[in-house]
Amino acid sequence: MLSAIRTRGSLLFARQCQTPVLRAYSSAVTDHPVPTNDPSKENRNVLNTNAVPISSTDTNGQELPDEREQRIALQAPNRTRTWSRSQQPRSKAMVGPRFEQTIMEDQVRYRVATAYC
Known part of the structure; x- marks a missing residue:
């Protein structure tokens, strides 16, 4: 008899603990979105990394x-x-996917x- 009460009590307790879990959710528009490929932005093909020498001996590079x-x-x-219809112009050559x-x-x-497979 005691085991039946214990089993019934554990079932009632388990049902009471099954309340839905509410999670914090937020969706807001920010002023600084994640940067993506913007086709309207003018991209230069030249890297600016070689413009500033790193050391005094790096002026040749x-x-x-x-x-x-x-x-x-x-x-x-x-x-x-361009050479062919599928070729991009020079200004868009290194922008976007390569293939x-x-x-x-x-x-x-x-x-x-x-x-x-």
Whole structure:
């Protein structure tokens, strides 16, 4: 009889403890969103990391971004437009994904990835 009361008491206690857990949730718009790829933003192809020498012996490796931009622009001055229809213009060459292969049948299928399927 005592074991029946103990079992019934533990069941009642377990039912009382099954209250839903309320979690704190917040969704607010901030002034500083996570930076993403913005297609409207003008991106320069030149890195500014080489503009400032790190040490006194690093002046040989120093290059100014404007000079580098000018050398890049003179890479193929006789070509005024792109080679093919799928090629991006020079100003958008290093922006976004490098390869845009969307046909899944043409994707590379590695044996390691397909061996476990």
